[in-house]
Amino acid sequence: GDSVTQMEGPVTLSEEAFLTINCTYTATGYPSLFWYVQYPGEGLQLLLKATKADDKGSNKGFEATYRKETTSFHLEKGSVQVSDSAVYFCALSEKSSYKLIFGSGTRLLVRP
Amino acid sequence: DGGITQSPKYLFRKEGQNVTLSCEQNLNHDAMYWYRQDPGQGLRLIYYSQIVNDFQKGDIAEGYSVSREKKESFPLTVTSAQKNPTAFYLCASSTGLADTQYFGPGTRLTVL
Numbered sequence: 001g002d003s004v005t006q007m008e009g010p011v012t013l014s015e016e017a018f019l020t021i022n023c024t025y026t027a028t029g030y031p032s033l034f035w036y037v038q039y040p041g042e043g044l045q046l047l048l049k050a051t052k053a054d055d056k057g058s059n060k061g062f063e064a065t066y067r068k069e070t071t072s073f074h075l076e077k078g079s080v081q082v083s084d085s086a087v088y089f090c091a092l093s094e095k096s097s098y099k100l101i102f103g104s105g106t107r108l109l110v111r112p
Numbered sequence: 113d114g115g116i117t118q119s120p121k122y123l124f125r126k127e128g129q130n131v132t133l134s135c136e137q138n139l140n141h142d143a144m145y146w147y148r149q150d151p152g153q154g155l156r157l158i159y160y161s162q163i164v165n166d167f168q169k170g171d172i173a174e175g176y177s178v179s180r181e182k183k184e185s186f187p188l189t190v191t192s193a194q195k196n197p198t199a200f201y202l203c204a205s206s207t208g209l210a211d212t213q214y215f216g217p218g219t220r221l222t223v224l
Contacts (some may be wrong), residue, residue, distance in 0.1 A: 002163040003156075036215075042218065043202055043217045043219075044204075045215070046214065049212060089155070092212075094211075098143055098145075098160055099157060099170070100145075100213050105152075105153070105154055
């Protein structure tokens with residue numbers, strides 16, 4: 001079945017460092033791909049999405065490109081801030097299904 | 113403001129009691145979902161509903177029940193049959209197939 005694999009955390013960075021969180025997926029069709037962010041004690045917020053191959057989603061300085069050839073959707077940010085500390089979830093949704101399949105999440109800790 | 117509300121934010125229950133978690137949305141979305149999140153894990157789908165008066169089991173429906181009498185509301189009942197109910201519960205909604213899911217702030221349920 002469909003699945004999403006994320007790099008294990010925690011990822012610890014200094015402020016202004018470059019961020020990459022890896023995400024790869026397995027799917028039978030051509031899914032839509034998402035990154036969600038969860039701050040402590042809160043629900044999930046949509047960070048960005050891409051619906052077809054080679055699309056780039058971007059928001060708040062974060063970017064991710066839908067790579068069909070490597071089945072990946074890695075999250076990047078050029079310069080992280082302390083306020084970016086959170087748990088990041090990669091997810092996919094097949095176009096024939098209502099289900100959203102999540103990775104296990106990657107905790108990011110940014111130190112001043 | 114449009115959005116999803118969940119209540120209460122924190123809920124305590126004694127073993128053997130049923131408890132109902134509220135989820136309301138004013139986004140005019142047709143589809144609604146319930147997820148369970150355990151520490152350090154991704155989200156798992158409990159139930160989902162595509163339209164009013166219709167709902168489907170997700171991956172971990174045992175010990176839970178739902179209703180969808182109104183488009184705006186999708187309450188989740190955690191029954192005494194759920195063996196390990198302590199978790200963070202998240203409600204979400206979307207316009208339709210493979211569309212972006214938007215999440216509420218969550219309810220943390222603790223069984224004493």
